[in-house]
Amino acid sequence: MSQANCESPTMDRATRKEGAFPPGSSAPKERTMTAQGNALGNGGDGDASPEGVYYERPETGHVAGGVVRPYRADWAHTSGSRASPWAIIVRPVGAAETRPSRGGTRSPIGMCVLFMFASAVSAGEAKEPGVMALSPDRCFAVRGDLTNSRIKIEREKKARVAFLGGSITEANGWRVFTAELLQKRYPDTKFDFVNAGISSTDTTLAPFRLKTTVFPKGSVDLLFFEFAVNDLHNSRTTIESIRGVEGIIRQARTLNPAIDLVILYCADEDKMDYVRKGQVAPQIAAHEKVAQYYAVSAIDLAREVTLRIDKGEFDWKKFGGLHPSPFGHQLYAASIGRFLDAAWKEPLPADATVKPHALPDKPLDPHHYGRGRFVDIKEATLVSGWRLVPNWKPLKGATRKQFVNCPVLEATEPGATLRLKFSGTAIGVLEAAGYDVGILEFSFDGAPFRRLDQFTQWSGGLHIPWAYIFDAELSPGDHELTLRMSADKNPKSQGHAARIIQFLAN
Template sequence: MKQIKLILLFLFFLPLATSNAQKSKKIKVACIGNSITFGYGIKDRLKNAYPEQLARMLGEGYEVRNFGISGRTLLSKGNMPYIETQAYKNALAYNPDIVIIKLGTNDSKDFNWVHKDDFEGDYLKLLESFQKLESNPSIYPCLAVPVYKKGRKISAEVVTNEVNPRIKEIAKEQGLKLIDLYTPMLDKGEMFPDAIHPNGEGAGEIAKIIYENLTGKEAVLVDQNFPGKKSDWKGFTKYSFEFNGKDAFVIEPNKPLAGKPWVWRARFPGWHTEMDSILVSEGYYIAYLNTNNQFGSPKAVKSWDRFYKYLIRSHDFNKKVALEGVSRGGLFIYNWAKKNPELVSCIYAEAPVCDFKSWPGGFGTGIGSEKSWSILKEEYGFKSDAEAKKYANNPIDNLDALAQAKVPILHMISLTDSVVPSTENTLPFVNKYLELGGIATVVTCTEGKQTLHGHHFPIETPRLGADFIKYYNTPEAKPLQSSAYHQLRGGLQNSQIKFEHEKKGRVAFLGGSITYNGGWRDSITNYLKNRFPETQFEFIAAGIPSTGSTPGAFRMKRDLFKDGPIDLLFEEAAVNDATNGRTDEEQIRAMEGIVRHARNLNPATDIVFMHFVDPGKMKLYRQGRTPKVIKNHEKVAEHYGIPSINLALEVTERIDAGEFTWKDDFKNLHPSPFGQGVYARSMIAFLENNWTGPAAEDDKIKSHRLPKPLDELNYDNGELIDISKAKTSGDWEVVSNWKPQDGKGTRPNYTDVPMLIGEKTNKGKATLNFVGNTVGIAVAAGPDAGIIEYRIDNGKWKKLDLLTNWSRSLHLPWFFTLASGLENKQHRLQIKIAEKDDPKRTGNTCRIRYFYINK
């Protein structure tokens, strides 16, 4: 009876045990694809290629592997078929539970697409090869992402009109869930720097789309500083990952030192970690690459070269590294150091092997290792002991370059070590190094218990080793100079002459909320009054929150030059031009329009462009890329000789240099008082560098040269048109003193003012007759913003949604350019309210503050 009860008890717990086993088994995801899957062009593809970002979102229950290979085609007759790669074989051997296929982009090349009739058959063969696997995986075909430039080998037209429709049809016929990576990635060209490959941000968008298709949950990106799995290491974060097929890790300090100094550990990374713990606690990174059974061979050194380049290029580690080796680790650190002496700050070693004839060869007094010697000979390609003994590039050999570079070394040794005898390794090595002019220190460890024939011994002074590395491997803190971020170009001589000779000056500040708010602007006005104490200044604060260069270009006459010429104009728009989604064309037309308009009204006007910082710009600069909006503004500045101040780059590099932090000090793109001070100090230094001494008595104000425009359609004669100039019918009316009734926020000059308002569908029109080549409307786009239809000169009606990303909580000033490139003659603009496209929309209102035109 007892036996029956035990059997029943076993059967009762069996499903639970099976269930727990199933729960502990990770779901394996194989990402099949080309360079876009591989992560080509991404600064740290190991961390930010889409499979890696997908893995972080999916979490611990999943294992995601990247089987992407650059340049590969789905077509078997393509120039580089995916099915011929080792990655494809590895993917099959992986026996995945989920397969994501993203192929087809390279097939669009003309020499590949001649085989387009084979595309469906080859795709089915690929599907079948995975369908036959024992794991019976779920397979997700993906549409290719958009190609953002025509006229390349990879064809945008073929991808859009031929490759993707075929993939869509295959998925439908096979009953497979299709992942559309094409449609959601449209209008995201800024995420494709070369028009084909996504950057890290674009790869994140791809990962989010795939995640939502796999899980049905809303995707939220999971970011971390390094690739791989995070774990705790003595209270610090350790990232373990695979690098070129080898295990690697990085241990991250809680507060990294400026310049990102690091220690590169060779072999036995878990041995004697006291010194490493001290260094990490004091701001150093620890890195490791597993090349264990390669004994510092030329192949191992090449792997180290690649790992070094990865950490320097992808993570901005300091170019000079401290090397740390234990036992056979000496073969690695010294062979790499001799090849790269200029990259090594110092070398620390414990009982290091300096000559492999001693260990593992055992041809001296040491014990040696027959097994390790056999592996070493195979790794180096030696055919015999005799050939190995003749090898003349052990660590102890050819030390001249390392000694001449004055790379300091510190060895900790045991005098009783009979595995790696000091008499055959450290002592002759150090003597030779000193004779060559090198710097060397040897510490003999004699206290404590010594085991393994004296080869294992306690380190008596880990603090000494840590201080040795700190002394030689701490980057010099060089304070950054603001002048490095200034472009003086044509200078500001006119304004200085005006302020000093005529004792009068009109200074204007044009921009968005960062200009509207107090802070740096107050500091500049105070500086000018102190710098020119006898000058009577008029300061025009023309900043309006949320606005960029396009509104600025049409406000020149009313808000800046209405009461006279401007002598010095500060203009900023880089933050809002980017976040408001203004196209490259609009940015250049607007910035150029501001310059030309100002100098048409006053040829002597000095102008300064300022590029303020935001997190997006910081991210791009850290990827080694200049934000597109700053490129556009600088293009105009260069063309017209406009001085500029790149505060976006300056703040980024000061943060990276450890001067302050974004989170605790700068706080926001609307800077804290501390951040306002950073801006002001840089601007004052800029002005001081322009005005190095007093203007000479005979210096004359000169007109600035006005070259041919970059874009003939720039907004050089933009102006605001009062709403009273429009004719209205039906429901449209002018409300003389409009203010919001919904409790939502407003902006200055967009409340308690006249507004032309239309709310009802097909109930009349607002009509403006104008002369010009550009026309638009400046609206208060709040939660009730609707959809309008408009047309020019009885042309085709076009629709425009006035609801912006920020309208839900704010009646936002927004400039909608309705037409540009028109003939500069008489035109008629008509506007009406369109049908609602969403019944949940809170309103359908068009609320116009101004019309604007450019003549």
């Protein structure tokens, strides 16, 4: 199998382990250069191990009596009227307000899904462009212009739609239901649907794999992507999330300036707790900051699920948990249907043409991963102790199907050393971090060595695909990376191994 095939996005949904979130536990702390203690699921969305059942924490907190508890700085009221909607705008304000009433009828797209959920509202609808309403029927923000993909779908009747994310996307769930929804509404359109979901992956890896998993067959017209769940459970910091999401947007619109983008915020219990406290989860706040800056539409599924559960429409068990049941996935697809109804509610103008989306000259973070790319492992100079394994597969433990029979660079003994020359401001590795991985020591251009513990909380039972960025703020230009295996190791690890699938350069 070629190296490109190592990222082929096809795999069954992973099973999950009881006890992934012990009762009373809180969200993982921000990730440092060591991965020890990171909370990452075997399903890539936070609940892991090769076997077992997902542990559901007790529900805590409610929004009762039709009154919303006070919001923190990341929520704002969009006007002085008590009847007007709330919105995520990532800037200060806020106090308690009366929940807007609901009303309205079902939408055409939403009715394509097996389970029906009431659609458009009046008083709960956001009146200002680019903000999200409070109503569970309108937990989305239509931003910018989605005319380009509409022209491809409605007029040209040929469109490529891609879905990028972790195991929630890789599963035959909301992605499949959304594809069916589009095909039912536009039966004469020839769609090419791309499944770029890979379990365990997050916004850090996504920009680096965009070309190989989202654009392998050429230009994409409409891209849905979700990583808010995995960014939590992979313990990505706010800075990492911003750099990753900004990297996805800038790189996608470099590869196709006309691409329309929609970002989804899927539900997990941590995000639901934030909603019930009148707050916004840090991962959603970070993703929203980038989405608003680039006028990218967003759908807050975590908020919708929480509001519907607290209204008694269903419970978390029926929804299916972090990895939704068919019922939960259908709810996600129905939400996307309502979003598209709102985005495309007016007739397509006769003179509408495909136009490029303008990218801001100044990025939010100058160290975003918008130029992220894979560097072939064969580019490395193997000094000692490393070997190229042409068709690696684990002798013990599981891994993702995308990363079996792939070429890897493997070291198993302390002192093993390699060097890599590269150009850019960032360098890292995509690796299979299994039960026997050790501590990597790395140096740039002869500087003192630093250390990175490859062992994750889930390495004991899974060679988990993990993206490590050694340094994202190097000076522009040419550099040389030196990697060597330390004589030290994590006490939980059974060895001093490293298995590099790709180098990541930006």
